[in-house]
Amino acid sequence: MKKLVMIGNGMAGVRTIEEILKVSPEPFEMTIFGQEPYPNYNRIKLSNILQGETNFDDIIINPLDWYQENQIQLFTGEAVVKIDVDAKRVISDQGREVDYDELIIATGSNSFILPIPGADKIGVTGFRDIKDCEMMIKSAEHHKKAVVIGGGLLGLEAARGLLNLGMKVDVVHLMPNLMERQLDPIASSLLKAELESQGMNFFMEKETVEILGDNRVRGLRFKDGSEVEADLVVMAIGIKSNIEVAKGSGIYVNRGIVVNDFMETSVPHVYAVGECAEHREIVYGLVAPLYEQGKVLANRICGTVAEPYHGSVAGTQLKVAGVDLFSAGEIFEDGSTKAIMVYNEYDGIYKRVLTRNNLIVGIVLYGDTKDSTKLYRMLTKKEDISGKAIFQTDCGTGDSSDIAPMPNDELICGCNGVTKGTIVEAIQTQGLTTLDQVSHCTNAGRSCGRCKPMVSSILAYTLGDQFDAAAAQKTSLCGCTTLSRDEVVAEIKAKGLTSVKEVMNVLDWNMSEGCTKCRPAINYYLGMVHMDQYKDDRDSRLVNEKIHANIQKDGTYSVVPRMYGGVTTAADLKRIAEVAEKYDVPLVKLTGGQRIGLFGVKKEDLPRMWEELDMPSGYAYGKTLRTVKTCVGAQFCRYGTQDSMALGIELEKKFERLDTPHKVKMGVSACPRNCSEAGIKDIGFVGIDGGWEIYVAGNGGVDLRPGDLLCTVKSQEEVMEMTGAYLQYYRETANYLERTSKWVDRVGLDHVREVLSNGETRKALNERMDQTLKKYIEPWNEAIQSEEIQDKYYAKHTIKVGE
Amino acid sequence: MIETLTRIPVAHYSNLKARAGYSIKIDDKEIALFKISNGEVYALENRSPHPKGGVLSEGLVSGEYVYCPVYDWKISLVDGRVQAPDEGQVRTFKVDREEDIIFIVL
Ligand SMILES: Cc1cc2nc3c(=O)[nH]c(=O)nc-3n(C[C@H](O)[C@H](O)[C@H](O)COP(=O)(O)OP(=O)(O)OC[C@H]3O[C@@H](n4cnc5c(N)ncnc54)[C@H](O)[C@@H]3O)c2cc1C
Numbered sequence: 001m002k003k004l005v006m007i008g009n010g011m012a013g014v015r016t017i018e019e020i021l022k023v024s025p026e027p028f029e030m031t032i033f034g035q036e037p038y039p040n041y042n043r044i045k046l047s048n049i050l051q052g053e054t055n056f057d058d059i060i061i062n063p064l065d066w067y068q069e070n071q072i073q074l075f076t077g078e079a080v081v082k083i084d085v086d087a088k089r090v091i092s093d094q095g096r097e098v099d100y101d102e103l104i105i106a107t108g109s110n111s112f113i114l115p116i117p118g119a120d121k122i123g124v125t126g127f128r129d130i131k132d133c134e135m136m137i138k139s140a141e142h143h144k145k146a147v148v149i150g151g152g153l154l155g156l157e158a159a160r161g162l163l164n165l166g167m168k169v170d171v172v173h174l175m176p177n178l179m180e181r182q183l184d185p186i187a188s189s190l191l192k193a194e195l196e197s198q199g200m201n202f203f204m205e206k207e208t209v210e211i212l213g214d215n216r217v218r219g220l221r222f223k224d225g226s227e228v229e230a231d232l233v234v235m236a237i238g239i240k241s242n243i244e245v246a247k248g249s250g251i252y253v254n255r256g257i258v259v260n261d262f263m264e265t266s267v268p269h270v271y272a273v274g275e276c277a278e279h280r281e282i283v284y285g286l287v288a289p290l291y292e293q294g295k296v297l298a299n300r301i302c303g304t305v306a307e308p309y310h311g312s313v314a315g316t317q318l319k320v321a322g323v324d325l326f327s328a329g330e331i332f333e334d335g336s337t338k339a340i341m342v343y344n345e346y347d348g349i350y351k352r353v354l355t356r357n358n359l360i361v362g363i364v365l366y367g368d369t370k371d372s373t374k375l376y377r378m379l380t381k382k383e384d385i386s387g388k389a390i391f392q393t394d395c396g397t398g399d400s401s402d403i404a405p406m407p408n409d410e411l412i413c414g415c416n417g418v419t420k421g422t423i424v425e426a427i428q429t430q431g432l433t434t435l436d437q438v439s440h441c442t443n444a445g446r447s448c449g450r451c452k453p454m455v456s457s458i459l460a461y462t463l464g465d466q467f468d469a470a471a472a473q474k475t476s477l478c479g480c481t482t483l484s485r486d487e488v489v490a491e492i493k494a495k496g497l498t499s500v501k502e503v504m505n506v507l508d509w510n511m512s513e514g515c516t517k518c519r520p521a522i523n524y525y526l527g528m529v530h531m532d533q534y535k536d537d538r539d540s541r542l543v544n545e546k547i548h549a550n551i552q553k554d555g556t557y558s559v560v561p562r563m564y565g566g567v568t569t570a571a572d573l574k575r576i577a578e579v580a581e582k583y584d585v586p587l588v589k590l591t592g593g594q595r596i597g598l599f600g601v602k603k604e605d606l607p608r609m610w611e612e613l614d615m616p617s618g619y620a621y622g623k624t625l626r627t628v629k630t631c632v633g634a635q636f637c638r639y640g641t642q643d644s645m646a647l648g649i650e651l652e653k654k655f656e657r658l659d660t661p662h663k664v665k666m667g668v669s670a671c672p673r674n675c676s677e678a679g680i681k682d683i684g685f686v687g688i689d690g691g692w693e694i695y696v697a698g699n700g701g702v703d704l705r706p707g708d709l710l711c712t713v714k715s716q717e718e719v720m721e722m723t724g725a726y727l728q729y730y731r732e733t734a735n736y737l738e739r740t741s742k743w744v745d746r747v748g749l750d751h752v753r754e755v756l757s758n759g760e761t762r763k764a765l766n767e768r769m770d771q772t773l774k775k776y777i778e779p780w781n782e783a784i785q786s787e788e789i790q791d792k793y794y795a796k797h798t799i800k801v802g803e
Numbered sequence: 804m805i806e807t808l809t810r811i812p813v814a815h816y817s818n819l820k821a822r823a824g825y826s827i828k829i830d831d832k833e834i835a836l837f838k839i840s841n842g843e844v845y846a847l848e849n850r851s852p853h854p855k856g857g858v859l860s861e862g863l864v865s866g867e868y869v870y871c872p873v874y875d876w877k878i879s880l881v882d883g884r885v886q887a888p889d890e891g892q893v894r895t896f897k898v899d900r901e902e903d904i905i906f907i908v909l
Contacts, residue, residue: 022890027855069874071855426887441888513822513840513865516875539822543861543872551872555858603826792820798828799813 001029004301005090005100007080007245009034011043011447012274012290013106014062019298021070030072031098033090036129037077039064044287044415044448046133047154047319050161056130057703057742061446064702071553083249085267102269102301105246105257109239109275109285114149118211124233127158136232140165143231147171147220149208151178153318155236156191159200160320162234170228171195172203172220174237182316182327186343187350187366194323194348203228241276241283256283261308263297273297279311286314287415287447315376315414317369317450326372329379330354330362337361340390351391358384370402373454377410403461412454415447420458427462430479431510435459437479478517480509485735488522492529500526500537516542521736524623527659528731531768532775544621547793548779549606552599557606559598560620561613562656565630565648565668566594572615579612591620593627593665604796610780617780619657623737626665628652629677633670633687640670642687647716648676651685651723657776658769660727661734661743665700679707682740683723688712692719696726696752697744705741708749710756725762728769729755810899810906817903819844824860824869827907834896834907835860837869837880844898845880846907852876852891859893 004020006013009032017030034040038060045059067074075092082091089099111126113119123139125132136158139146146162148155151173159169177188178195192202207223211233219229241256252258252266256278263271263279274290275283284290289312299306315328333339333354342351347367353375354362360379365372371391378385408421426432426441438455439445445452460467468482476482483491488507497503500522504514514522519540527534544550549557561576576596580588586600595618601609610617619626628651631637633644648668655664667678670687678684680700684707686693691714698707710726713719729752734743744752755761783789813827819838826849827834835849835858847869851857857873867880877886883893897908 021854024854430887443888511865515865515877516863516870519863519865539864542863547861551857551861553855553857553873791818792823792825796826796828797813799811800830 001027002101003099004028004030004102004104005098006030006032006104006106007083007090008032008104008106008108008242008274008276009036009040009074009076010106010108010274011040011061011287012108012294013104014040015291016104016106016273016294016297017070017072018062019295020301023298023304024302027071028102030070031100032067032072032074033078033080033092034074034076035079036131038130039067039074039076041130042447043129044319046127046130047157047161048449049133050136050158051164051319051321052161080245083245083251083270085249085251085270088269100269103271104297104301105251105265105270105272105276106274107242107245107276109241109283111235112238112240113235114208114237116208116210118213118217119235121211121213121217122215123213123217123231124211124235127154127234127236128239136162136234137165139232140167144168145170145229146232146234147228147230148234148236149220150236150238151175151202151204152181152236152238153179153316155234156195156200157319158234158236159195160198162232163199167232168201169199170201170203170230172206172208172222172228174205174207176205178202179318179327182331182364183325183366184331184352184364187325187327187352187364190348190350190366191318191323191325195320198322239275239285241278243276246272246276254278254281261296261310262300263293263309264300271297271301279309282311284312284314286316288312288314288417291416313380315363315372317448319448319450324365324367324369326363326365326369326376328363328372328376329360331364342391353390355385358386360385373410373412374406376414377407380411381409403457412458413442413444413447413451415451416443418442418444423455423458424462427459432459432479433463433466433468433482433510434476434479436475440479477521478515480504480511480514480518481507483507485521485525489525489529492525498526498530498534500540514540520545520623524659524661524736527772531772534775545623547603547606548617548621548783549601549603550621554600555603556600557603558620559601559606559609559613560591560595560618561615562618562652563595563627564652565628565645567630567645567649568596575613575615579609582612583609591627593618593620594629595620595627602796603794607780607783607790607794611784615780616656616778622659623662624658624660624664625652625655626663628666628668629681630668631670631675633668637670639673640687641689642670642692644668644670644676644685644687647685647692647719650716650720654720654773655723655727657778658727658731658773660731661736662739664727664740680704681707683707683726685719690714692716694719694722694726697741697749699739699741703739703741708744710749710753721762721766722756724769725756725765726752728765728772731772732765732768809909811909812904813846813907814905815903816844816900816905819905822864824862824864826858826860829907829909832909833858835869836898836905836907837864839864839867839880843867844900844905846896846898847878847880847883848894848896850893851878852885852893853889 040062042059042061048054079093080090081093091097111128125135146167147170148159149172151171159171162169177185208220209223210221212219217233221227243253246257247253257272259272259277273293296309318325337354337356340353349367352364363375410420444455503522523537523540585598589597591597628648630644630648634640664682666683667676667681668685669676669678680698684695693712694710695707696710699705821838821840825836833849834846836846838844849858851871853874862869862872868877876889883895885891899906
């Protein structure tokens with residue numbers, strides 16, 4: 001396999017990888033280095049986070065699962081410091097060396113920090129990443145006065161966010177007009193008036209020369225000698241392509257890493273994409289052009305013949321509530337341009353289209369941007385405007401009547417290049433009814449989100465009478481329904497629905513047999529509601545749970561038998577060894593959960609291996625209790641204060657096989673040294689003198705999170721009682737596929753504590769838990785006993801043709 | 804040009820369970836056979852068109868579609884086409900049924 005390495009794990013780079021996964025005829029072995037300790041997130045939305053409209057979890061574009069599913073090796077929190085272009089190898093700041101056949105540099109850019117005295121004081125920041133954002137949010141908790149340097153897009157969005165966080169905000173701008181690179185003076189003055197009315201204070205035509213203060217910033221001094229106070233300074237004067245790693249490695253750089261029309265740098269097999277790349281002397285700072293670059297680069301790397309990159313004209317919007325603004329192309333008139341203008345000072349509406357030789361070359365819209373998609377299309381497609389109406393005459397409200405005349409190739413989502421036609425087609429052919437579904441299917445609205453009202457209008461227009469505005473906005477279970485999780489569960493209870501099929505029928509699913517999102521979820525909810533009365537629908541489970549083994553990337557499976565509490569015997573080990581030998585198992589490995597996994601098993605061998613092992617399934621594949629990891633504890637360890645192995649085994653025996661919304665891991669340590677790492681388990685138990693501490697919502701995986709202390713109890717019985725109640729409450733209230741860590745963050749630890757503090761409630765929860773546990777039977781043994789199951793799920797039918 | 808078609812008996816119709824996929828190996832070809840809820844039977848090459856491949860026979864079946872078990876691509880059983888936003892196509896095979904015998908036409 002060819003090795004593809006990418007430096008930088010941001011928006012442009014990861015989009016390029018997505019494009020490669022789509023078009024590549026052959027897989028690559030991919031490695032990505034990202035300096036930030038996160039998977040790829042939507043940087044654009046940092047403004048919305050600061051403005052309090054969304055949170056960090058919601059802006060992740062590619063969760064860690066995505067990297068795993070696509071077998072991409074990801075190193076986060078690790079920067080590449082050197083490229084050895086002769087040896088075709090990159091070297092990271094942790095000394096890791098990785099060889100490449102093809103290398104993508106996608107290092108983005110950094111905030112430009114003014115080189116003035118005091119710029120390194122505490123309380124001075126750029127506005128570029130999650131770290132900056134967190135710093136601002138924290139500052140706002142303790143400090144009152146912020147100064148934003150820079151009255152451009154980024155600066156104004158930051159300023160609005162800081163206002164929302166309760167700070168007083170001054171904006172300092174070097175030029176006489178705000179956003180002077182996107183707006184003309186009239187639009188700019190309208191914008192300034194609006195922002196002033198929102199509470200921003202402006203210092204125009206001021207050059208900052210020094211940042212004052214001791215350790216922490218106290219204020220700034222301007223060139224004219226005047227000073228202002230500040231506890232927080234945000235520098236948003238511009239960005240600087242991040243070219244260090246290329247520069248030091250002999251790759252030709254100018255302002256950015258210079259690339260040709262195929263995104264190739266001066267060194268063979270090394271490419272650059274995104275804000276670090278300079279194409280025809282332009283470095284782009286908006287995602288739309290970067291995503292176009294990504295497409296071109298993906299085709300190049302995969303050897304697909306396609307259009308080269310010719311550069312882009314990008315449209316700009318400002319993500320500040322109460323401000324409606326759009327700008328694209330040229331701003332300034334020269335002798336050869338003619339302007340078309342509408343100025344309604346009373347309503348605060350201003351539109352100016354700049355034309356040259358009957359073609360639109362620039363657009364500025366303020367106060368009403370309805371025409372933006374149409375005008376932008378005319379600009380980019382170079383449509384002749386003679387005899388055409390440029391602005392809409394009526395004051396439409398963005399409702400369906402505006403959609404009908406819109407041509408199909410009109411661009412709706414600028415960031416992702418999605419046209420009206422694509423959206424309409426997706427709605428019609430896939431029966432979509434919510435905004436969420438349209439975003440999933442087409443990518444529209446997945447980046448800056450500004451086009452969502454327009455997508456919603458298209459949805460309304462396309463669906464006509466069937467459009468349900470309230471339903472269109474909420475998060476449905478999946479594309480097959482408009483109902484949310486809570487509504488589905490409520491309907492199951494109210495209408496007494498008892499099978500997956502019935503749920504989909506009665507609740508009017510638009511795909512009559514559902515999809516991979518809703519079928520497993522409904523199956524879970526039914527089992528949760530009806531306890532031991534529900535017969536599991538095996539065909540609504542995904543491959544691993546259906547086959548009771550983990551599918552591996554080559555189509556083979558793994559077998560992981562139960563090893564309660566990680567305790568085994570010599571006899572069991574012998575048996576495992578014999579089976580492994582007999583079936584020629586390619587890999588025998590200790591798993592992370594203290595047991596033994598046999599990897600690379602052929603599907604048709606599974607039932608016989610299980611039979612010979614004669615051990616219960618370890619459910620290493622399920623949304624259920626995985627393992628209970630234990631330390632040695634008081635039986636042998638000189639530090640152990642409690643019998644951790646005994647408790648671990650009791651827990652695992654009681655809760656094994658239980659269906660839960662997502663996988664559940666437990667750990668039991670006999671003392672606070674915590675050798676079983678109980679602090680990062682869904683439920684962790686730590687033995688102390690005279691009792692146990694119970695920790696919940698820990699996670700050692702995708703979202704690393706230490707557990708919170710739920711309570712301290714005295715005896716092993718109390719541990720079992722509390723654990724049963726906690727688990728059952730999680731089962732009854734979490735969304736399917738929501739880990740306990742996410743669930744606790746959503747509903748609140750205090751809430752969970754309060755619910756579980758009531759003895760009656762705990763008793764009722766435990767009763768429902770016990771009733772549910774009655775229904776489970778050991779699945780491997782069931783398969784061994786049933787020919788029907790073997791034929792349906794495990795047989796491979798081989799037929800020889802010919803004489 | 805004359806094409807030679809081979810009809811190969813592969814299964815008893817009555818043995819096939821609805822919404823289940825069966826993997827059938829004919830010489831070196833691996834075929835996934837699906838019976839869907841309305842009783843129709845379809846045969847596809849048992850390999851996802853995802854660049855990284857993977858089998859289809861273990862996928863979740865919904866109406867005339869199967870979801871590839873490893874990458875969750877939605878694939879039409881009728882014409883093998885991958886549904887948006889993903890792209891691609893799986894080879895399909897004609898299925899004949901005579902009495903209780905299912906044939907695949909190669
Ligand atoms: C607050 C804010 C609001 C924005 N709003 C909009 C908007 O409304 N519309 C719009 O189109 N655009 C907007 N943008 C711009 C948009 O986010 C960027 O254009 C886009 O993120 C650039 O993508 P990229 O992949 O080139 O760089 P990035 O997304 O910055 O990714 C580069 C990554 O590479 C990492 N990296 C750098 N050097 C190394 C190294 N040596 N080794 C490993 N990793 C490294 C960096 O840490 C970073 O994570 C906004 C930006 C910000 C900050």
